[in-house]
Amino acid sequence: MSLQKILNIFRRPAIELTPLDAYALWADNYPPEAHNSLMKIEERAMIDLLPELKNKIVLDLACGSGRYILKAKEQGASEVYGLDFSLPMLSRARDVSNQLALGNMTALPFESDSIDVVICGLSIGHVRDLMPIYREISRVLSPNGVMVCSDIHPFGKLAGWKRQFTASNGLEYSVEHHFHLYKDHHIACTSNQMVIEDVREPVIDGKHQWEGVPAILAIRARKTLN
Template identity: 45%
Template sequence: MSVTPVLEPIDAYELWAADYPAHAHNPVMHAEERAMLELLPRDLSGATVVDAGCGSGRYVRHVLARGAARVHGVDLSPAMLARAEAELGSDMSRVVLSEGDLDALPLDGATADVTVCGLTVGHVEALEPALAELCRVTRPGGYIVCSDVHPIGHALGWLRDFKAGGRRYAARHTSHLYSHWHAACARLGLAIEQVREPMLDPRDIPANAHFDRKALEVPVALVFLLRRVGAPVPGSQS
């Protein structure tokens, strides 16, 4: 049995970009997206939104559909940003795409009324610096809607895997427990407003699909609605 090579995120997404859709394309993503869209404000008319880890533009399209006036999409991968630009087409008139790390976003403080970060924080090893950046770019009183693969999946050995050039690869992923989120949010001045732990919908699973049947019994994502309520505690990232 062959071992799936685990790549650094930048290398993984450079390979994956050519075939990466701008929509939820597997059962885990469908479950995660339903929870994210439930927590995302329905009316974003006139709002400025940051999509941190925007990839091919999946959530950029959703926030534009809800009326966002300006969207700043940031991603580590130039190939994924190019894919997003191609997918967004005429909607690019309201979008600015930038290359940058999740823990060093190339944006001014308090840029966003709402910040979105979908299935990205697991690609950084330290949670708190990434959350600190999401907090920094969000205005006081603004919201952050953030998701990651559930830590249960990591414990069961699930991979963020994909195929490229006829081979299977995986992107490196670090599990962040709920206790880590709770402690980091407390130090950073982020209120945890709501939490979702979505389960798979069997209707999303293709017939004859080969997958871990335990996935039907456990949550597959951890999804947060956070509100920036204050300044970070001094020294909280040390």
């Protein structure tokens, strides 16, 4: 799907669903790969920010159908776990992994200090408050562990973007989303023993109403040693 179409879709009114209800309907059309232009922009930024994954223990947080599980495996991670709270999305991820957990980003079923790298793609905006998520990410990360996370850029609030999709029933829906400013990430990181190391704000290119506007905010943060 072209970026033009995605952003036009963003602008049409649709029934807004909670993330759980939305992904139950979206799962059928959600393959474990970047399947639209926005995801392609996001994925380039995330790959750019990822640390070395070889022999690392990786958690794909809110993994959906397992896009970053696949990337972590390709890059030689020794163990890759996926977690999501949507059973239909996790069912899709079964095609790429058998190390999956049904759970909420705000209460992770993993031991403290047990994960080297947490990857969280395009999911954090579904939660209103970043603090409990960052608290859990920091808890499960080993000291010096790294988190790489992406979200729709907060510019989207000004532009009125919505996260819309067409379900297999042919109807269009939008999914609840909360825009988070860079400073929200900064505060949530520093309050939870993490330091932001690097940031990407890839812009929309090509002839488009939003040409040159940042579409994605992607962050790499590291858990400090004490």
